[in-house]
Amino acid sequence: MAEVCMYCQADDERRLKLMTRIADLKVSTLHFYREQSYPGRCVLVYHKHIQKLTDLTPEEHATFFADVAYAARVLTELYHPDKINYLVLGDLCPHLHIHLVPKYQGGTDWGGIFQMMPEPQKYLTDEKEAEEIQKIRKKLEELSYGF
Numbered sequence: 001m002a003e004v005c006m007y008c009q010a011d012d013e014r015r016l017k018l019m020t021r022i023a024d025l026k027v028s029t030l031h032f033y034r035e036q037s038y039p040g041r042c043v044l045v046y047h048k049h050i051q052k053l054t055d056l057t058p059e060e061h062a063t064f065f066a067d068v069a070y071a072a073r074v075l076t077e078l079y080h081p082d083k084i085n086y087l088v089l090g091d092l093c094p095h096l097h098i099h100l101v102p103k104y105q106g107g108t109d110w111g112g113i114f115q116m117m118p119e120p121q122k123y124l125t126d127e128k129e130a131e132e133i134q135k136i137r138k139k140l141e142e143l144s145y146g147f
């Protein structure tokens with residue numbers, strides 16, 4: 001039986017354990033990554049089940065990266081990271097998505113390599129996570145694609 005894609009199922013339990021939906025952008029959906037060792041970490045998931053960046057047309061590619069830049073701007077204004085890692089891996093789930101991982105001087109893996117699930121894992125309370133998501137939604141409304 002073919003593996004069901006966790007990004008194509010609205011209520012996929014694996015995805016809901018990992019991340020919480022924030023908002024739809026033009027061609028992707030922004031999710032808050034529940035493990036928050038890198039404060040503000042999010043995942044941007046392309047709406048359609050596209051497997052590779054090279055499967056996008058130049059126009060789709062440009063629109064997707066406008067979503068990436070918009071989301072990164074929002075995270076920068078809210079969390080003030082010293083840099084952001086952008087990861088396109090797709091080893092476990094071959095549906096185009098980008099991990100947006102804010103990094104902070106003195107914080108988790110500063111000057112080192114990103115870890116998918118660093119130890120010890122750090123989760124916010126449901127209440128705190130909902131607050132962070134509301135802050136991100138508000139900032140998405142404040143900013144536009146032109147920033």
Ligand SMILES: [Zn+2]
Nearest residue numbers: 005008049095
């Ligand atoms: Zn999919």
